[in-house]
Amino acid sequence: MLSRIAPYLGVIALGGFALLLPQAQLSGQVMSLATGAVIYSIAAAGLGFLWGQSGQLTLAHSSVFGIGAYAAAVGAKHFGLDFVTAFPWSIGLSLVAGALIALPSLRTSGHYFVILTFAVGEVITVIEMRLESITGGVNGITALPGAQTLFGLRIGGRTDYYLVVVGFAVVVFLILLALIRSRWGILLRGMRENEDLSRSLGVNVALHRLIAFALAGAVAGLAGHLYMYFVKSIAPESFTSHLSIIFLLVVLLGGKTFLLGPIIGSVVYVFVPEFLGLSPVRSQIAFGVILVIMILLAPGGLMSLPGRAMARLRARKKTA
């Protein structure tokens, strides 16, 4: 029984710890970085679920993240939606977008499919630029939260918004955890491990893949929405495939089969360059180097290290 709920308690405890962070009287800048890291970790968790569980990769994840952000911004600017009432749109549209991206996978797979998702992402960026009257074109769009609150927390307040974002993260991670441990999770991992065998056992691979993409899209859209209310101003260039690559690397760094991998990945990605005082260019290089080392030495990601260390210790004990 305990082993069943322990992982959920772990997520809640981690969330509780994150909620206590502001008590440490951190600088406003650190709080902003932390907020960004949590938002990135949510978006990356959507990709991590898709990649780690179902084995599918997409380079349009940032575009779907952008659709969530645009839905929130356009909703606020043109349709009078606020932080809460825009959610059905940001999540709904990105869910549909996620599913649409999966459609070509019914006809093609592997590398070709990944390249196709890249192309789809580029198209979405172009559309965002062209729909000037709604999106503001290349100049982007600005929407300020004003005096909005959620559960008494100010959306526009730095520390308050951090707490809001952590709250959403806890909910998302709990849902993903439940899905990973569900019957559906078993089917997805089966598709990842052996698609033909899954089909031969009666699994409707195309359908489940579509749903997994839709879910990853919805999570990205939610994160994009949170991102919009964090930075308050967005433009198409914020959501190019470069960001998709960053999500991908964040997932890889943390470990793609681990629920919490994206959290570690994002924290490392956001904070390490900051602590080392690296310029953006140098931090890119540093991140690249870290990744190469990771892929060569610990392809399972940072989260796989404790398990590997334990296994090594056990092996040493046996020989001793």
Place this chain on the structure above:
Amino acid sequence: MSALLSTQALSKHFDGVRALGPVDFRVDPGEIVGIIGPNGSGKTTFFNVVTGFMRPTAGRVFWQGADITGVAAHRRARLGLVRTFQEKMVFPGTSVRENAQLALIQRGMRDLSDAAVAPALDYVGLPLRTLDQQAGDLSWGQCRLLGMALGLVLKPRIVLLDEPFAGLNRIAAALVTTMLRRLKHDGIGGVIVEHEMSLLLPLCDRVVVFANGQILAEGASEEILKRDDVRAAYFGVETLARD
């Protein structure tokens, strides 16, 4: 009585080259049919087309008399037409337990506990202590057994087994033989592709000989080996293919 599974002038071409057909084939409920034939004679392609993993170039597939030629592979599996694979037999990156659980889910079972998983492994003679192992870490023979267990969990009407003895040592082969006899006993039909005729013939009601994508001969197990054309085609090519 209508056949459980049958094909009509079924054929498959790859880039214009005929790998299979035209093949007319039938299996009756509970019948076990062996398919022998040299490497490259189209046995696996036949399985792929019959189970919906490949679209035939021409011809039809029937299930209990109904045309299922255009039916998706996963739907055929749900009808009770289940296959195993020659090489990629299991879900390598997950535990044996989760492999079996996936099949139980597909069977519509609510209970996924070890008590529910155990009979599936028992049926094929796979030891329960393998539950926590990664399926990819099992021996080749154990992979075979697990692969068959997964298909059999679905309680198929018929299983198509692609070279179930290939790469197995004597002990594993004996386990597979036991399992196949149990199939017969439980009234599950089977089509078994196999090179090793000494293992295959005692298990089958009927044997079909493939050569160059077509049926060269068919008959009762004990009759078929006596035919000169079969010996020529099978052993002739077989000796070449073996070295």
